[in-house]
Amino acid sequence: MTFLQPAVPGRNPLPAPSANGSQEHSATARIPDAYRRISSHLAITPPVSVVIPAMNEAENLPYVFKTLPAWIHEVVLVDGNSTDRTVEVARELWPEVKVVRQRGRGKGDALIAGFAACTGEIIVMVDADGSADGAEIVSYVSALVSGADFAKGSRFANGGGTDDMTPVRKLGNRVLCAVVNAKFGARYTDLCYGYNAFWRHCLDRIDLDCTGFEVETLMNIRVVKAGLRVQEIPSHEYLRIHGASNLRAVRDGLRVLRVILRERSGRTRARGVRRPSVTPLGGAS
Ligand SMILES: Nc1nc2c(ncn2[C@@H]2O[C@H](COP(=O)(O)OP(=O)(O)O)[C@@H](O)[C@H]2O)c(=O)[nH]1
Ligand SMILES: [Mg+2]
Numbered sequence: 001m002t003f004l005q006p007a008v009p010g011r012n013p014l015p016a017p018s019a020n021g022s023q024e025h026s027a028t029a030r031i032p033d034a035y036r037r038i039s040s041h042l043a044i045t046p047p048v049s050v051v052i053p054a055m056n057e058a059e060n061l062p063y064v065f066k067t068l069p070a071w072i073h074e075v076v077l078v079d080g081n082s083t084d085r086t087v088e089v090a091r092e093l094w095p096e097v098k099v100v101r102q103r104g105r106g107k108g109d110a111l112i113a114g115f116a117a118c119t120g121e122i123i124v125m126v127d128a129d130g131s132a133d134g135a136e137i138v139s140y141v142s143a144l145v146s147g148a149d150f151a152k153g154s155r156f157a158n159g160g161g162t163d164d165m166t167p168v169r170k171l172g173n174r175v176l177c178a179v180v181n182a183k184f185g186a187r188y189t190d191l192c193y194g195y196n197a198f199w200r201h202c203l204d205r206i207d208l209d210c211t212g213f214e215v216e217t218l219m220n221i222r223v224v225k226a227g228l229r230v231q232e233i234p235s236h237e238y239l240r241i242h243g244a245s246n247l248r249a250v251r252d253g254l255r256v257l258r259v260i261l262r263e264r265s266g267r268t269r270a271r272g273v274r275r276p277s278v279t280p281l282g283g284a285s
Pocket of ligand 2: 127129131240245
């Protein structure tokens, strides 16, 4: 196979997807246009969109954009009515950034708007506080290209870690994760983590409807209920660089719990749904 130089951000000359989602191009055009060398062991065809929810993160964006790989297809920044220079800084750093102005409130609302604006076939969710390392994107994309539908970041899988969780958040996350595993037959090692990636077609199967920080939990539950193939990716969460978290442990923990209970009660109607195939790190499910 012939590999090419990495493409310029936002300028990848990929043909538009056809109505059935496949790329239509001639055999001769296919390799030069679609295959990019990503790492020593991976070449991919699908364009990757990175969605960044950002509310007053101007000071952190330089760190975030610096770690994004050059080969991604597009960056979609969802601005949560920031009162600082979030949008201007994003445009300075990544001139082709697609800015989506959020209409509602909350991280879930922002991500849903961002997903709708993506044109890539793979979507990666990256926080704007400097806690996520864009260099990990290749691991998520590798898992998806190798057969997973949903690549779920985990700070507690072997090789992952966190510098950014208080003991209360760790405990809450652990308990809620155990509840989700028990109620939905998953084998997750982490639950409320914002670094995840998936094929865009998954959105049709999980039909997101939430507004706040419960969004990741809802996604994690719905992919399981839909029988999608999930693979956990060890991920390291670094300290938020500037500013403070918008999450409130008790308030948002209760929102997460409500989502779990709501999804559980709907499960009787969804009887017969195929059990998920969750692959924990490095091992079989
Ligand atoms: N657009 C938008 N982004 C948000 C909103 N709430 C949080 N975020 C972003 O979501 C990401 C995670 O939020 P953060 O406050 O760091 O929560 P934590 O990571 O759980 O501590 C950050 O990039 C925030 O800027 C919101 O209401 N709208
Ligand atoms: Mg954060």
